[in-house]
Amino acid sequence: MKLYYAPGACSMAAHIVLREAGYAFDLEPVDLATGTLADGRDYATINPKGYVPALALDNGQVLTEVAAILQYLADARPDLKLSILPPDLAHYRLLEWLNFIATEVHKTLGGLFNPQLPATCRALPIALVQRRCDWLARALGAGPFLMGAQFTIADAYLFTVLNWTAPLNIDLSPWPALQDYLGRVAARPAVQETLQAEGLTG
């Protein structure tokens, strides 16, 4: 398998899960500014949608969309409990989290990286994220993870996108539970390896 990624981007969620599950995989960085790969090839030939992540499977198919890739990787290794298979209600709770993270956190925070977004248009999405943080901190409770005792793909995803609050200068101190959560996930060996491989440590 090969993961097409950009350092610190949402592709990091898939990268974490690849390492958590102990898959053998290659990494290929994508220059999102130019839409090219290191050898100059057009990334659209891999993912016509132009964004990361894309996971090239050993059978030649390419899977895209964070939530789909995470479930693909986790469902193939049910023994690791990174996901929960249907018809367990917990499976649908996990889907609930993945959809919440994708639509309420990922896309809202992600849009704030757009340099073309006028400064006057930042307050509303930031206020929305803050409301989502209120909910997240309550729902996480004692955790330690979103689904309770077990670290799942939802944690890999939330960790990845909630970390963007740092470069976006969004203060998480009103939610110490979320700060503790990020620290807890960051301490996992697979997450440390991921951060290192993406050049995001030190």
Ligand SMILES: N[C@@H](CCC(=O)N[C@@H](CS)C(=O)NCC(=O)O)C(=O)O
């Ligand atoms: N719906 C996609 C969104 C992926 C996405 O937002 N990727 C960002 C990085 S976090 C990206 O590559 N943006 C560049 C672009 O859209 O051209 C998913 O869930 O995988």
